[in-house]
Structure formats: structure tokens, C-alpha cells
Amino acid sequence: xxxxxxxxxxxxxxxxxxxxxxxxxxxxxxxxxxxxxxxxxxxxxxxxxxxxxxxxxxxxxxxxxxxxxxxxxxxxxxxxxxxxxxxxxxxxxxxxxxxxxxxxxxxxxxxxxxxxxxxxxxxxxxxxxxxxxxxxxxxxxxxxxxxxxxxxxxxxxxxxxxxxxxxxxxxxxxxxxxxxxxxxxxxxxxxxxxxxxxxxxxxxxxxxxxxxxxxxxxxxxxxxxxxxxxxxxxxxxxxxxxxxxxxxxxxxxxxxxxxxxxxxxxxxxxxxxxxxxxxxxxxxxxxxxxxxxxxxxxxxxxxxxxxxxxxxxxxxxxxxxxxxxxxxxxxxxxxxxxxxxxxxxxxxxxxxxxxxxxxxxxxxxxxxxxxxxxxxxxxxxxxxxxxxxxxxxxxxxxxxxxxxxxxxxxxxxxxxxxxxxxxxxxxxx
Amino acid sequence: xxxxxxxxxxxxxxxxxxxxxxxxxxxxxxxxxxxxxxxxxxxxxxxxxxxxxxxxxxxxxxxxxxxxxxxxxxxxxxxxxxxxxxxxxxxxxxxxxxxxxxxxxxxxxxxxxxxxxxxxxxxxxxxxxxxxxxxxxxxxxxxxxxxxxxxxxxxxxxxxxxxxxxxxxxxxxxxxxxxxxxxxxxxxxxxxxxxxxxxxxxxxxxxxxxxxxxxxxxxxxxxxxxxxxxxxxxxxxxxxxxxxxxxxxxxxxxxxxxxxxxxxxxxxxxxxxxxxxxxxxxxxxxxxxxxxxxxxxxxxxxxxxxxxxxxxxxxxxxxxxxxxxxxx
Numbered sequence: 001x002x003x004x005x006x007x008x009x010x011x012x013x014x015x016x017x018x019x020x021x022x023x024x025x026x027x028x029x030x031x032x033x034x035x036x037x038x039x040x041x042x043x044x045x046x047x048x049x050x051x052x053x054x055x056x057x058x059x060x061x062x063x064x065x066x067x068x069x070x071x072x073x074x075x076x077x078x079x080x081x082x083x084x085x086x087x088x089x090x091x092x093x094x095x096x097x098x099x100x101x102x103x104x105x106x107x108x109x110x111x112x113x114x115x116x117x118x119x120x121x122x123x124x125x126x127x128x129x130x131x132x133x134x135x136x137x138x139x140x141x142x143x144x145x146x147x148x149x150x151x152x153x154x155x156x157x158x159x160x161x162x163x164x165x166x167x168x169x170x171x172x173x174x175x176x177x178x179x180x181x182x183x184x185x186x187x188x189x190x191x192x193x194x195x196x197x198x199x200x201x202x203x204x205x206x207x208x209x210x211x212x213x214x215x216x217x218x219x220x221x222x223x224x225x226x227x228x229x230x231x232x233x234x235x236x237x238x239x240x241x242x243x244x245x246x247x248x249x250x251x252x253x254x255x256x257x258x259x260x261x262x263x264x265x266x267x268x269x270x271x272x273x274x275x276x277x278x279x280x281x282x283x284x285x286x287x288x289x290x291x292x293x294x295x296x297x298x299x300x301x302x303x304x305x306x307x308x309x310x311x312x313x314x315x316x317x318x319x320x321x322x323x324x325x326x327x328x329x330x331x332x333x334x335x336x337x338x339x340x341x342x343x344x345x346x347x348x349x350x351x352x353x354x355x356x357x358x359x360x361x362x363x364x365x366x367x368x369x370x371x372x373x374x375x376x377x378x379x380x381x382x383x384x385x386x387x388x389x390x391x392x393x394x395x396x397x398x399x400x401x402x403x404x405x406x407x408x409x410x411x412x413x414x415x416x417x418x419x420x421x422x423x424x425x426x427x428x429x
Numbered sequence: 430x431x432x433x434x435x436x437x438x439x440x441x442x443x444x445x446x447x448x449x450x451x452x453x454x455x456x457x458x459x460x461x462x463x464x465x466x467x468x469x470x471x472x473x474x475x476x477x478x479x480x481x482x483x484x485x486x487x488x489x490x491x492x493x494x495x496x497x498x499x500x501x502x503x504x505x506x507x508x509x510x511x512x513x514x515x516x517x518x519x520x521x522x523x524x525x526x527x528x529x530x531x532x533x534x535x536x537x538x539x540x541x542x543x544x545x546x547x548x549x550x551x552x553x554x555x556x557x558x559x560x561x562x563x564x565x566x567x568x569x570x571x572x573x574x575x576x577x578x579x580x581x582x583x584x585x586x587x588x589x590x591x592x593x594x595x596x597x598x599x600x601x602x603x604x605x606x607x608x609x610x611x612x613x614x615x616x617x618x619x620x621x622x623x624x625x626x627x628x629x630x631x632x633x634x635x636x637x638x639x640x641x642x643x644x645x646x647x648x649x650x651x652x653x654x655x656x657x658x659x660x661x662x663x664x665x666x667x668x669x670x671x672x673x674x675x676x677x678x679x680x681x682x683x684x685x686x687x688x689x690x691x692x693x694x695x696x697x698x699x700x701x702x703x704x705x706x707x708x709x710x711x712x713x714x715x716x717x718x719x720x721x722x723x724x725x726x727x728x729x730x731x732x733x734x735x736x737x738x739x740x741x742x743x744x745x746x747x748x749x750x751x752x753x754x755x756x757x
Binding site for chain 2: 192193197199270311314317318319
């Protein structure tokens with residue numbers, strides 16, 4: 001395999017350095033590294049070099065909804081957004097609740113070659129919340145599942161949740177909870193509050209999320225396990241996680257880029273592009289989430305990339321599917337909301353979008369330091385770029401982005417997966 | 430006037446008064462031997478009803494026919510919609526057929542807004558009730574009824590409802606009628622009070638331009654009009670209140686309670702009424718109850734809306750008196 005020299009990049013936003021990749025590994029990091037004849041040089045002055053991003057929460061839709069996304073198109077979208085590893089949620093058709101399905105997804109990722117795909121296994125059979133899926137078999141499969149989630153649905157039965165938390169301790173797994181109390185959210189279509197009252201859309205109260213998180217951190221404490229909370233969306237959820245951490249409970253939490261930027265005021269347009277689960281909340285919630293991501297209460301950014309075909313969104317609000325794509329815009333949104341506001345340094349971005357998610361999901365070879373001897377999983381971005389989002393240019397099969405027509409900063413120009421460039425000058429390789 | 434009528438909140442005071450004044454003119458047509466105007470001759474209006482509604486659909490149809498429009502009635506049941514056709518497909522079909530306006534009733538809040546703003550169709554859209562969001566022509570016919578009763582049949586022309594105290598009672602949470610009325614009555618200068626059990630008041634209501642009370646008996650003596658809202662039977666099993674009996678005791682309107690209202694005060698109901706629970710037969714059948722008038726006024730008001738959206742900006746029948754906007 002050939003060598004690549006990334007010249008003059010600000011590694012984690014620091015001083016310009018050269019990074020020499022040899023095959024799948026970083027050979028050298030320093031200044032004034034000479035490029036030999038056989039070296040591909042990438043001029044990176046003014047650009048930021050980060051460890052390849054890791055998304056703990058991606059919906060790849062395969063098997064079953066290949067009209068929305070496939071493992072291949074989803075991982076191409078991942079590479080476009082600077083990701084080198086993605087965790088694929090289990091709510092596929094069939095559900096990823098057996099070793100067979102998770103192995104299929106895992107192998108499709110390997111064959112595609114654009115990002116490592118680590119399947120997430122369902123906690124319960126068919127996501128029905130009634131009977132534990134074969135968690136151990138999924139862990140022992142070729143896919144080596146470490147994260148389990150019924151995402152899209154909440155494991156609302158306290159006994160099932162307790163058993164899952166206990167059971168995965170046997171092999172160091174983690175349960176990722178979609179916190180949504182089902183009875184409190186019956187008929188819910190958007191955040192409950194001033195806007196829902198006015199629009200006549202079923203309200204989705206913050207307490208429906210917060211009450212489940214409170215229960216689950218206490219369950220995790222009781223059984224001595226660890227729990228991960230998916231897509232926090234409310235200020236109250238932040239407070240509960242902060243309290244749980246101060247108490248020593250082994251809890252981690254994620255926030256999506258859209259919950260760091262968008263509010264429920266946008267729903268006034270009745271445009272289903274803003275329909276998402278959990279719903280967009282208020283400005284106060286957005287500010288609390290940003291602060292919590294900055295102070296480490298929220299551990300990571302996860303995209304909740306949720307592709308849907310055009311017809312599932314080009315309809316009235318009630319009929320529309322929930323979710324938005326996010327892999328290709330995540331870093332830009334984080335730059336706008338966290339870096340340009342002074343809340344996070346680029347080194348901290350690397351921590352929240354690569355190091356920590358890789359740790360939580362045990363993604364081997366990812367989230368590593370940019371230093372000699374480490375796997376060459378890298379992302380290079382141009383923070384000075386400004387551009388209007390056009391989903392027609394997305395690598396994802398779906399274009400249900402809330403940012404269409406909106407100017408966002410930053411652009412990933414290169415992504416390397418174990419030394420192989422998957423994105424070069426903004427184009428998939 | 431605006432191009433579409435989606436929400437009562439979209440109407441300015443002058444728009445609303447113009448509609449009410451025009452409705453007054455339309456009401457005179459109803460007294461004629463031949464209840465018909467040529468105003469919308471050659472225009473095609475589609476009544477697009479995705480949700481069952483006998484009262485509103487017939488009211489719109491009567492209004493359209495009195496204005497000489499060609500009417501297409503579309504009911505979702507038994508149509509291509511039940512075979513999976515989307516609102517967008519239906520809208521584009523109507524667009525291709527060249528309809529001049531769409532009156533839409535839909536179970537989903539926001540569906541008329543989407544229809545009007547998504548580019549699926551070019552014709553004006555009139556919201557005939559969407560989910561728990563809005564029912565603007567209901568609010569207009571209610572305001573028309575109040576103005577006639579509380580200000581005067583002839584004295585009301587050009588006037589709004591300034592200073593009138595209106596009380597809405599019942600299931601505010603699920604009521605598009607309540608939302609529309611709060612918006613419009615506020616625009617027209619009335620003081621609105623919502624009375625309901627706390628479970629049937631939406632979170633966020635504190636930003637609405639009205640007061641909220643849980644005590645009907647305290648509000649009644651200060652009300653010029655009391656509008657009872659329909660309580661849907663399915664709510665009774667969803668823990669919004671303990672029993673039908675308890676609801677009726679605390680929030681139902683019977684003769685004894687009606688006696689606490691000022692003498693001139695009226696009782697309203699958008700219909701259909703649940704007699705015995707929301708309102709007793711004694712109240713429903715009393716002279717103070719305007720339910721039948723509201724039905725008749727619905728046709729006049731909808732004629733006014735259709736005329737103004739499709740016909741023009743001038744009053745339909747006469748040009749001799751000032752409009753609300755000119756008066757201001």
C-alpha cells in the first residue's frame with residue numbers, strides 16, 4: 001500500500017503538523033516530513049485533522065428498507081461526513097435480534113469498505129419489549145455486538161430493562177435506551193408546549209423522556225451495570241444525567257446535532273422535515289444541551305441518521321415518518337453550534353465525536369490518538385468553508401435534511417479508513 | 430383579503446369585520462324567494478373531506494350553491510385515499526382538473542396549511558377543520574352570531590365585539606373550535622375565558638390571549654356568551670376526568686347554572702350536542718340557546734368567505750355602506 005503525507009494540518013486544531021500514513025497505519029507525526037517519490041501529498045494548510053469520526057447511532061435501513069438507505073449508501077454518506085465507523089441500529093426488517101441478521105449487516109459493511117459497520121443488536125425480540133433477544137449469541141457472532149438497543153422504541157418494562165442491564169454485564173455490553181414513556185407519548189407529534197398548543201399537534205412532554213432516564217440510571221446503579229442514553233433532548237434530562245454521574249452511576253449520554261441547533265418553533269411550518277423522535281424542543285433545552293456537551297455531562301454527539309424516501313416526508317405532518325438524515329452535516333452543525341460559539345475546542349470535538357463514542361461502543365482501532373503507530377482512521381476538514389446545504393449532493397440514498405437551503409460552515413474534504421482514502425477533495429473515492 | 434383561509438389567527442380585525450359584514454349581506458339573500466347569487470358562476474369548488482362531517486360539508490355546499498358555483502364533493506371513505514393515495518396526489522389531481530378553490534376537512538392538524546404552502550396546488554384553500562388545530566369558518570359564524578345577538582342585527586354592521594365577555598367551556602385540549610374562537614374573538618376585541626378541568630387545558634395555554642378558570646360557576650355571572658364545547662365520548666375512557674357524571678356536575682350547563690348568567694347572555698354550542706352531559710335539554714331548547722341560528726349563520730358566513738376569497742374585495746350585494754376597514 002502506498003504512503004500519504006498530510007502536510008500542514010492542524011492536528012486536533014493545534015499547531016500545523018505533517019502526518020505520514022504508511023499503509024493502514026500512521027507512520028510519523030511531526031514537522032518538515034519529507035515526501036518521497038512514492039508518497040501522495042495532501043496539502044492541508046488551514047485544515048483540521050481529527051481522528052475518524054465514530055457514530056454510535058446510525059440507521060442504515062438494510063435489511064428491509066433499502067429504498068431509504070443501504071449499508072453501502074449509508075457508509076458512503078458516513079465517509080462523506082468524515083466518519084470511519086458507524087453503529088447500525090437494530091430496527092430493520094427483519095429486526096437485528098439474531099446473530100444471523102447482525103452478521104449480515106456486519107459483512108455488508110466490510111464489503112462496502114467505506115466505514116466499519118458495527119451492528120447494534122435489539123434488546124428484545126422484534127423490538128416488542130417483552131422477551132430478551134439472544135444478546136449473548138449476537139455478541140459471540142462475527143459481528144461481535146457490544147451495544148444493544150430497541151431504538152425507535154423504549155424498553156419501557158422496568159423488569160425487562162433491569163434484566164438486560166444485568167445480562168450484558170457478562171460480556172461487557174451496554175444497553176442504549178431510547179427514553180420515551182409510551183403512555184405519556186400516545187398520539188404525540190411534537191414537543192409539548194406553547195407551539196404544540198397553538199398548532200393542535202399532540203404534545204410530547206419532556207417528562208416522558210426524563211422519567212425513563214431517571215428510572216434507568218437508578219436501575220443501572222441498582223444492578224451495577226452501565227447504561228447509555230440515546231439522543232437527550234431536554235434540559236431536565238441533562239439534569240438527571242448530571243445528577244447520576246455525580247452519584248457515581250455508570251451512565252453515558254448522547255445528543256444529536258439537530259437537537260443542538262433546531263427548536264420546535266420550526267414546526268410552525270408543518271414541514272415534516274422537522275418531524276423527529278425525540279422531537280425538537282425549546283431554545284432553553286438547546287442551550288442546556290450545548291452546555292452539557294461542553295462540560296462533559298453529555299459524552300458524545302451521535303447523528304441518529306434516519307433516512308426516509310421522499311414520499312414519506314412530502315405529505316401532511318401526521319402522516320410523515322419521523323427522522324432526518326445527519327451523517328453528512330453533523331460536523332458542520334457541531335462546528336456552528338459548539339466550536340464557533342466557543343463552547344468546544346477541536347480537540348474536544350474529537351473527544352465527543354470519535355474518542356468517546358469509540359470507547360462506549362468498543363470500536364477497536366477507532367477514536368485513537370493521531371500519533372505514530374495508530375490506525376490511520378482520519379478526517380480532514382476545512383473549517384473556513386461556507387456552503388448552502390443541497391441534499392441532491394448527498395451520498396445518502398435519502399435527502400430528508402432540515403438544513404436544505406441553509407448555510408452551514410465547514411466541509412470534510414478527506415476521510416481515510418485504515419489508510420485508504422474514502423473521500424478525496426470532497427468526493428467519494 | 431388573504432389568498433387562503435387556514436387559521437382564524439391569520440385574520441386582521443378589518444378582514445374579520447369585512448367577512449362579518451359581507452355575511453350580513455348574504456343573510457339577506459336567504460330571505461329572498463330565490464336564494465341565489467351569480468357571484469361564483471363558472472367557478473368550480475371542491476369540498477375535500479378526509480374526515481366525516483355532515484354539518485360542515487352541507488353548510489359549505491349550500492353556501493357554494495347559493496353563490497352559483499359548481500361543486501365537487503370528495504369524501505375520503507371509499508375513495509382512492511382509502512387505497513393509499515396521498516394528500517399530495519389528491520391535490521394534484523384536483524389541480525389538473527382545474528378547480529378554483531378547495532375546501533378541506535382533515536383529521537391531521539396542519540394538512541390544509543401543507544396543502545396551501547407546499548406547491549401541490551395553486552387554488553385557494555379554505556380550512557374546514559383540521560385535527561385539533563383550527564376551524565376558522567366556525568369561529569366566524571360564532572362571531573357573527575354573537576355580534577347579531579349582543580351588538581344588534583343592524584347596529585352591528587362595521588363593528589367588532591369590543592368589551593364582550595365570552596366563555597368557552599369544556600374540552601379545550603382537543604378543540605379546534607376553541608383555538609379558532611380564542612384567536613378570532615381576541616382579534617375582535619372580546620375578553621375570552623376558557624373553563625375546563627385542568628386535564629383538558631393544553632400545556633402552553635398561558636401564552637394564549639385569554640384567561641383560564643376551572644370554576645364555571647364563578648365565571649357565568651360575568652359572561653355575555655357561554656359556548657359549550659363538545660366532549661368526545663372517547664375522552665371519557667382516557668382519564669381526562671373521572672366520570673361523565675362528575676364532568677356534568679362540574680362543567681355541564683343546566684337551568685340552574687344558566688340562571689346565574691346575565692339576562693342578555695346567550696348559550697352557544699358548535700354541535701353536535703351531547704344532551705344531558707354538556708348541556709341539559711332545558712338549556713339546549715331555551716330561547717337563549719343559539720345552536721340553530723349558528724347553523725343558519727354558518728351558510729351566510731361561508732358564503733362571505735368564499736365570495737371574498739374568490740370573488741373580489743367589494744361587498745357582494747350592496748355598495749352603499751362603509752366596510753369595517755374603511756370605518757377604521
